[in-house]
Amino acid sequence: MASASSPLLAVRNEDEEEEEEMAVSSCWVDTQRELRLVWGIAGPAILTSVFQYTLCATTQTLTGHIGTLELAAVGIQNLVVSGIAFGIMVGMGSALETLCGQAFGAKQSNMLGVYLQRSWIILLITALILTLVYIFATPILKLLGQSDDIAELAGRFSIWMIPELFAFAINFPIQKFLQAQSKVWEMAWISAGCLILHLVLSWLFIIKLGMGLVGAAITLNFSWWLLVAGQFGYVLSGYCKDSWTGFSWLAFKDLGAFFRLSVASAVMLCLEYWAFMIVIELAGLLKHPEIAVDAATICMNVEGWCFMVPLGLVAAISVRVSNELGAGNPKAAKFSVFVVTEDELVRERVSKLAYYLCASVFLGSIQPVLSGVAIGAGWQTTVAYVDLGSYYAVGLTIALLLGFTFNLGLEGIWGGVLIGVVLQTIILIIITWQTDWEKEVSLANDRVLIWGGSEVTTIQSEKV
Template sequence: MGPEDGWVPLLPEKDDGAAVITPAGGGGWTAAPLRSFCEDVWREAYLIWYIAGPAILTSIFQYSMSSVTQTLVGHLGTLELAAVGIQNLVISGIGFGVMLGMGSALETLCGQAFGAGEHRMMGIYMQRSWVILLSTAAVLTVPYLFASPILRLLGQSAEIAELAGKFSLWMIPELFAFAINFPIMKFLQAQSRVMVMMWISAAVLALHLLLSWLFIVKLGTGLVGAAITLNFTWWLLVAGQLSYVVSGCCKDSWTGFSWLAFADLTNFLGLSLASAVMLCLEYWIYMVVIILAGLLKNPEIAVDAASICMNVEGWIFMIPFGLIAAISVRVSNELGAGRPKAARFSVLVVIMISVVLQSTFALLIFLTRKDFPIIFTGDKLVREEVTRLAPFLCSTVLLASVQPVLSGVAVGAGWQTTVAYINLGCYYLLGIAPGALLGFKFGLGLEGLWGGVIIGVVVQTIILSVITLRTDWDKEVLSAKERIAVWGGSAGVHSDGIS
């Protein structure tokens, strides 16, 4: 068994006669005299990038599907760009955030089950997640159906709300694709089977580029063509990943469909909801900024500029998003395997990597602040507004070097409920409230709104840093073992498969 089988060893094996860093009996890292701290970091970085590299590319490829659509639509006109932008960030943002958040419960459960050697329960966990997410998706069709009145109620102009509402109706199939896709992703990530997701996502993106150009540009079908291609490629992505899972490539973790998928749904729903609340409070903060931007003077300019900045941030966030996946897997696997010091050391290495990368991106944005807006729009006023927002975008990118990684640690350790309360207080009481005051009362516009968000992120990062530093990782190992036992990991899976 090796990396090509979806398994990653705790450390790369070496047999050169030199002293080797190995897991200590209590689960930590012991450095022999001839090995330095840098070698410890190098070995852990190998494990991190084995997961994070393909995960980053997978995130970029999947995010690029909606980004490509939005970019092509942006050249149809400012109204179309504003409508698709606000639908993507507000209406689809609700569905995406809830589905991704609830699916993230599997990062805790599958990751810890894999580390503990309870592989068979992983397939059961994924099926339970499908049951819950598909049911939730059916409920979430309501904001899609009533998108126009919802957006008008939130203060958006009639033209933007009407067009965004039509686009929302066409995008309902995408919502159900999210419900199937995210549990599969977390299921595969927990086993470090990230390469296959990367290749499937790359192939689907290539097809999406071709179809988007054909329908939106060549055939001139506008928003209808945009919806057709986006829905089709998301479901194609789901079909590709699901085919891999059921083909026998995951024979240890996928033993067929089981009636156990309908057992213990109440407890599973609790963790799923906590995961969703934690992530959605964080993800939706930018949705709120877009909504408030629509209440400013010249709403089309404000919404377009904010949408472009969020688009850029979304692209760059794929880097920490991949690192989040890696640290969630590493922490959950190590806690499930009873290695607390390895989990703590992994957190340190990921933060070091993230700080270097995000600082580089922030510098690039600042240096190209007058040039990169041209990629998204030909409107001079929108480009100027994006340039003014660039310093705030840079600040957010810098903060994303630590904050998302700490959130990934929380998911891997199962702290979702605690972090949900932290996010509520930091983002909305300490972020949006002063941001709205700065933006409207003091006339600072988008700069004021975004400044408030930055305040909230700073406070949240400080709190999560303190919690992580004060964590008793030995106690977290015991919690992981208890969670696996309570959720049926020790019971295994018997002859109850139905496929």
């Protein structure tokens, strides 16, 4: 009996081993395929982010050769005044990552152009309101405790940078529109060309011709608008004929729901972005504010370059999640988720902050990917509450206590903000881990119907 069953048992074991090997092989093939899809988007998205970030970073670096005060002023303007606008514009533009990504996955490409135009309308109106921040930057910075010299020079530079604000309003929706269709290499090449020209013009105007901050403003504004022209030219060129069919009056319909999603997206990303902007602002309240601000802005510039890698992953993972949810593929969505200055004092201060910078870079490689999942799935409102509690109720409170009550200075301020980032990261990991992705597919359809407007309902009815 035993001897008769042994050959059968051996055959059964061999079959089970073969099935296991096939399952492992299939999983590996799926993983490789998903990695190619993710990095096919993330690679050029990272390059695009690096090239565009380097526009401002180059300007800031070159102004450091003019003087410590000029560097501090440009740093405050870039990271605080423009930082407010940048965070709002990127955040509100991220509504397109959800809507365009899910619509593209659901084969509703014709709606992408309408969503793009709605985003432009909302962001241009927002930019018009934000000009007040640029115009009154000097009194705002003084009210926040900045020294008079830094506040006045940063305020003057802010007024010169108003054209950049409206370039943000046009640029970021175009980026999200193209990313949703995985047209990322085109953006990378356009951004590279603009950066090369910007480097040449910045050296010429700021250093060679000695135009200082005026030259910095001219070149930075020009480069951002050249970037906008290049990307919009690509959209009009015919390569987006399915998603761009021209300007439409539909763009003015159902703006209320679209605006609410845009605001939720802006709140989510702004709370994350502004947490480190506050480090710069609080640095100006310490002793020797020029040195503290210079050191903090240099560290933030370094972190900014490092942050471009996970930021590219934000774009990739949000595109993959939104596309798969829109296409009704919850398992695929789940699989995508898991798969320099010359100042010696400033240099010395920067070296002391290196450990905090390393911690920020490490956390920055995890947290943005989770944010990308949230954008792709449409969880902006939930994450906004998480950010508010983690970054501000906890992180900022600890930062103020360590920096000023316990006199730990810039290190204490930065350390407190990092504690908030750790807490937010842990909460987002738990939320992502416990997500029911089957349920998210039906929720994604409901969100598109609510946020996308009445014409989406019409399209869905016609399909039925």
